[in-house]
Amino acid sequence: MEMEVQSPPHQGGEFSVVDMHTGGEPLRIIVSGYPEVKGDTILSKRRYAREHLDHLRRALMFEPRGHADMYGALIVDSETPKADLAVLFMHNEGYSTMCGHAVIALGRFAVDYKLVKEPQTPETQVNILCPCGLVQAFVEYSDGKTGRVRFLSVPAFVFAEDVPVEVEGFGELTVDISYGGAFYAFIDAQRFGLDVTKSRTRDLVDAATAVTKAVKSQVKLYHPCSEDLAFLYGTILTDGKEEYSPEPTANMCVFAEAQVDRSPTGSGVTARVALQYHKGLIQMNQTRTFQSGATGSQFTGKAVQSHRTSKTDREEQTLLFI
Template identity: 30%
Template sequence: MKDQLTLQLIDTHAGGDVSRIVVGGINPLPGATVRAQMEYLQSEADGLRTLLLEEPYGIPEMSVDLIVPATDPQAQAGYIIMEVMGYPIYSGSNTICTATALLESGIVPKKEGSQRFVLESPAGLVQIEARVVDDVVESITCEGLPSYIDTYRASVHVPLLGDVTYSIAYSGGFYALVDATELGFALTLDEENRLAHCAQAIVEAIREEKGFSHYTLGDVGPLPFLHFMGPVEQIDGHFYRSRSATYVHPGVICRSTTGTGTSARLALMHYEGRLQPGDRLETVSLRETCFIGELMEVEQAGAHDVIKNTITGRSHVLAHSDIVVNCDDPLVDCTGLRQLLTPVEQTN
């Protein structure tokens, strides 16, 4: 008897960041909400995440989005985000990829022109606007999480770098925002490895010095992310552009500028008086891919000016595939997977 399990995938990318969308082969998860189902995976069945992000099936630079039935009647589908650092409650690039995969696969019926629908993420309901031209999804605009500045222009001593000035934003996770020019970076592709090492050193130094707490969520763990900011160019009266790079894990600079990184940048530029509602910022990655963030409105929450924002980008479908998980493969650990995955029909 072959000890095999299987699942169905749609591989996509947005701005170069590959998101592996799991559309079939997973048994129903316990939990009354998508957030509760995410917490079940996190505590009881993390093997699915590690299976798809480690060899022989994946690499740490990828992300995984598991499609689940929505628990809120307003939403067409739910999704759970899995990355090498764990389970973020929200991600702009993953949302863009998930929405595209749902449309291109027909799980959410595709309509020519502009269409709106709702997805349920672990962070809550997400409004989606898709633009479809000649039956192709040309762009996805999704809500960014409400974002704000926690710390403005603090300083930390970093071994081998000296004193580094940083700000802290929350945009779905806490981000250190650092001026790339002050550290001698032009944010070009040849700098990718040095950017990753530099970001890791800065994040570790900040973690040793202090932690950060969300005004309603409380402690959400140690600082995970860093966003390098290039100079800002004003394209017209309400449109700006800046080179950017986002660090998410030791050795990993995202191929895109990331949606949450772009939201964090919008929050900082508003805090500094450089962006107002209706203004847009295009962030440009090391690979010349772009996301566009728009500042929609500003609300007061306690001591914080919290910005509502949207992120627009495009995702491309790379592949439709069935993954066969061979549990007798010495490189595969099936611990905790059998209760999740649908078995392949057994053969002699």
């Protein structure tokens, strides 16, 4: 039976969204219904949304329409003609600067919903302006259908190695801090007597959250392009298998307000690739497989270019495949 569905009389706004997921991690793409997000740049739009429209983030991310681990992407106007679309990322705490799993989903979304007018076979490039910069997604396309997606991220770099922090309940621990469009602290889950694929999620969340709080209170971050990017997004617990192996290495990302990423974490994998390359544990163009400790889904990533800057000892640009 077919029937035409119309909205009954109601008060308040009406939003059009498309729900997707990447490796089990949700993405709610907000297509229409949002008021104008003012600002001349993507970062000023992010500030405006946080200061003036945050009630809408809460309405779309939290129950009853969403849940504590919902993730959102709001399509906004781009200030650069190079971009096919611009996007703000949102979650249970606020607004991220980069999200790899969202970029992967948005790549397919842009082609499927014809934001890219002339898709190319075998692969269509989709330029996505994120708060951290322009990211290039490449979407498999054949016979009118989209497939696998990879992306070239913004430059990633290691901020600091072996940073000592006093973690409540665990004492002094050392963490590595790396940037892949957002800053993450990295630490082996075994330091807490935990396993990222077998331990209770609650225990992993508690450990990662304690690390995040410690780093935020004890370490001042710096980003060479903008202070808006200089904040710790979360902590990634790893299985400690940092040296290259053809076997997958697992990790679990806990970000924002104790939110668990069901995917291996796109920006987190980017930051982890930069960290492994910086330490000489993987080589340029050497593909590594990363597995989600939560769901077992996998991403692959590799460093594709290296260059030095005056602000950091080294920056590595990374390419993430799925």
